[in-house]
Amino acid sequence: MAGGMTQALRAAFLGEAPRWYKNTILVFLVLNPVLFALDPYTAGWALVLEFIFTLAMALRCYPLQPGGLLTLEAVVIGMTTPERVFIETTGGIEVVLLLIFMVAGIYFLKDLLRFTFTKILTRVRSKLVLSLLFSLVAALLSAFLDALTVVAVVLTVATAFYGVYHRVVSGRRADDGEHDHTNDGALREPTRADLDGFRAFLRSVVMHAAVGTALGGVTTLVGEPQNFLIGTVVGWDFGEFFVRMAPVSLPVLGVGLATCLVVERLRWFGYGAELPANVRAVLEAFERNESERRTPHERAGLLVQGIVAVFLVVALAFH
Numbered sequence: 410m411a412g413g414m415t416q417a418l419r420a421a422f423l424g425e426a427p428r429w430y431k432n433t434i435l436v437f438l439v440l441n442p443v444l445f446a447l448d449p450y451t452a453g454w455a456l457v458l459e460f461i462f463t464l465a466m467a468l469r470c471y472p473l474q475p476g477g478l479l480t481l482e483a484v485v486i487g488m489t490t491p492e493r494v495f496i497e498t499t500g501g502i503e504v505v506l507l508l509i510f511m512v513a514g515i516y517f518l519k520d521l522l523r524f525t526f527t528k529i530l531t532r533v534r535s536k537l538v539l540s541l542l543f544s545l546v547a548a549l550l551s552a553f554l555d556a557l558t559v560v561a562v563v564l565t566v567a568t569a570f571y572g573v574y575h576r577v578v579s580g581r582r583a584d585d586g587e588h589d590h591t592n593d594g595a596l597r598e599p600t601r602a603d604l605d606g607f608r609a610f611l612r613s614v615v616m617h618a619a620v621g622t623a624l625g626g627v628t629t630l631v632g633e634p635q636n637f638l639i640g641t642v643v644g645w646d647f648g649e650f651f652v653r654m655a656p657v658s659l660p661v662l663g664v665g666l667a668t669c670l671v672v673e674r675l676r677w678f679g680y681g682a683e684l685p686a687n688v689r690a691v692l693e694a695f696e697r698n699e700s701e702r703r704t705p706h707e708r709a710g711l712l713v714q715g716i717v718a719v720f721l722v723v724a725l726a727f728h
Contacts, residue, residue: 426470548625609682
């Protein structure tokens with residue numbers, strides 16, 4: 410009975426996160442009191458790096474759980490006090506509300522974002538132009554919305570298309586619901602070559618979008634939470650922040666987009682993979698079928714989301 414309870418608690422710790430991630434958080438929790446006893450200054454910096462780690466791995470585990478455990482431990486061992494935590498939380502409440510607003514906005518606009526990235530992926534044939542468009546669109550979105558959630562949308566679109574093609578070459582219908590796209594057992598050898606090329610293509614496109622979110626997020630006051638904190642402390646509004654940061658942010662954006670083109674053209678680091686012709690044919694047929702089946706209600710929803718997106722951008726820019 411005790412052994413079963415222990416296993417259940419171990420499995421429930423941090424939910425569905427991988428075991429290595431859970432073990433890493435446990436190492437942090439054990440190491441922090443030791444570091445604090447030896448050198449509080451080092452322990453403070455270690456805690457900051459641990460928080461950054463939880464944020465970087467947010468796709469593996471929602472950072473509120475491990476971050477909350479680290480915060481509670483910092484209070485228990487005397488690294489901070491409940492009063493100081495309260496002061497810092499209330500002082501950053503605008504940032505917290507901004508993040509909530511961004512995530513809610515992305516959720517509301519998810520259908521429009523999927524529609525946009527789907528059209529780009531199926532209509533643009535040049536890989537160079539496609540890579541540049543994914544980076545630019547992701548940069549524009551992350552300048553006003555949460556960058557991590559934009560990446561999540563791109564990953565969703567890429568996974569959906571991969572699943573569509575995998576179902577077709579596995580002998581099933583493109584719109585079949587239940588299918589394990591990690592199992593390649595039913596594929597023929599020529600199909601496997603196309604599938605490998607499709608994987609390489611999707612990896613490069615997703616990475617271009619991820620880099621684009623980082624490039625766009627630094628340009629505006631609401632692009633990243635730390636930007637909002639900086640603007641609040643120094644008293645910059647949206648326009649002043651953009652102007653003052655432009656000598657750094659815009660050249661970085663230009664270099665980032667140029668790097669995107671260079672690695673694609675020279676096929677460095679696994680980039681440059683083209684979309685196989687057979688895969689394109691399947692995806693275009695699927696996209697046409699989806700467009701034909703789209704109801705007037707769904708089209709109206711996309712129109713409303715587009716209007717809301719324009720309103721949000723203007724409201725954030727002039728707030």
